[in-house]
Amino acid sequence: MAVTIDLSGKSAIVTGSGRGIGRETALLLAQAGARLTIADLDEANAQNVAAEIRATGGKAIAVKTDVTRAEDAQAMARAALDVHGRVDILVNNAARWTTKLFKDLTPQDYDADIRVTLYGALNCSRAVLDAMTEQKYGRIVNLISDAGRIGEPYLTVYSAAKGGVAAFTKALAKEVGRFNITVNGIAPGITNTPGAQGFIEGAGGAEKLAKAYPLRRLAEPIDIANVILFLASDMSAYMTGQIFSVSGGYSTVG
Numbered sequence: 466m467a468v469t470i471d472l473s474g475k476s477a478i479v480t481g482s483g484r485g486i487g488r489e490t491a492l493l494l495a496q497a498g499a500r501l502t503i504a505d506l507d508e509a510n511a512q513n514v515a516a517e518i519r520a521t522g523g524k525a526i527a528v529k530t531d532v533t534r535a536e537d538a539q540a541m542a543r544a545a546l547d548v549h550g551r552v553d554i555l556v557n558n559a560a561r562w563t564t565k566l567f568k569d570l571t572p573q574d575y576d577a578d579i580r581v582t583l584y585g586a587l588n589c590s591r592a593v594l595d596a597m598t599e600q601k602y603g604r605i606v607n608l609i610s611d612a613g614r615i616g617e618p619y620l621t622v623y624s625a626a627k628g629g630v631a632a633f634t635k636a637l638a639k640e641v642g643r644f645n646i647t648v649n650g651i652a653p654g655i656t657n658t659p660g661a662q663g664f665i666e667g668a669g670g671a672e673k674l675a676k677a678y679p680l681r682r683l684a685e686p687i688d689i690a691n692v693i694l695f696l697a698s699d700m701s702a703y704m705t706g707q708i709f710s711v712s713g714g715y716s717t718v719g
């Protein structure tokens with residue numbers, strides 16, 4: 466008998482799912498049977514992804530959400546509960562980064578990067594916790610980055626924000642495990658998304674960067690989405706507070 470990951474009956478929110486890794490994740494979770502809430506600042510992209518899921522027979526709503534605003538995060542969770550009846554899975558994927566030397570970053574740059582990347586994960590996690598606690602089931606998956614574990618030049622503040630999300634992942638896992646809620650993190654290597662194009666080009670292109678990767682290629686969004694699916698499912702039921710690099714072997718942090 467084939468082994469399948471079945472998320473039918475589950476409701477999933479993916480933030481920043483209008484494009485890139487978030488979009489690919491939303492499509493994959495929907496393919497596994499989950500009902501989706503596509504939450505993004507870019508409403509047109511969010512609507513397109515929701516329509517794409519519905520066109521293939523899935524269930525999805527789009528909710529314009531600015532994850533930096535606690536009230537938007539609450540409204541996002543309420544919309545998921547109203548339409549889908551529950552919230553089983555939250556993927557904290559939305560993030561923002563400014564690629565500059567630290568000495569050239571303004572306080573406005575780092576305020577904005579930290580607000581989306583760190584506060585966004587806090588706001589959205591807090592918004593779903595009551596529902597997950599009540600139903601005694603939850604899977605929270607946080608997009609981190611090895612920048613937050615080993616540090617990345619030109620991405621100092623983003624590294625700091627992702628380091629914060631990594632610590633939050635471990636701490637929250639310890640608080641909510643008793644309610645059958647798991648909290649895990651994924652640290653992707655450089656992934657071919659719209660958001661990463663500037664960084665890839667600035668560093669000399671994908672081919673040059675891939676030489677530093679044992680698997681000799683950068684990630685495609687599906688490489689990351691596959692591992693998110695695993696962490697969002699019951700295949701990972703006994704894992705919590707863990708962070709996994711999905712980086713073609715680039716970093717081998719424990």
Ligand SMILES: NC(=O)c1ccc[n+]([C@@H]2O[C@H](COP(=O)([O-])OP(=O)(O)OC[C@H]3O[C@@H](n4cnc5c(N)ncnc54)[C@H](O)[C@@H]3O)[C@@H](O)[C@H]2O)c1
Binds near residue numbers: 505557656
């Ligand atoms: N692409 C990479 O190389 C890479 C590497 C390591 C980690 N990551 C992480 O993976 C995640 C996805 O990255 P990506 O490359 O797909 O990003 P991307 O820039 O391509 O897409 C990000 C999405 O988030 C949305 N967003 C931005 N600010 C928002 C806000 N305030 N509220 C709601 N939505 C908002 C954007 O509209 C966009 O749709 C991020 O957490 C990122 O830090 C990416």
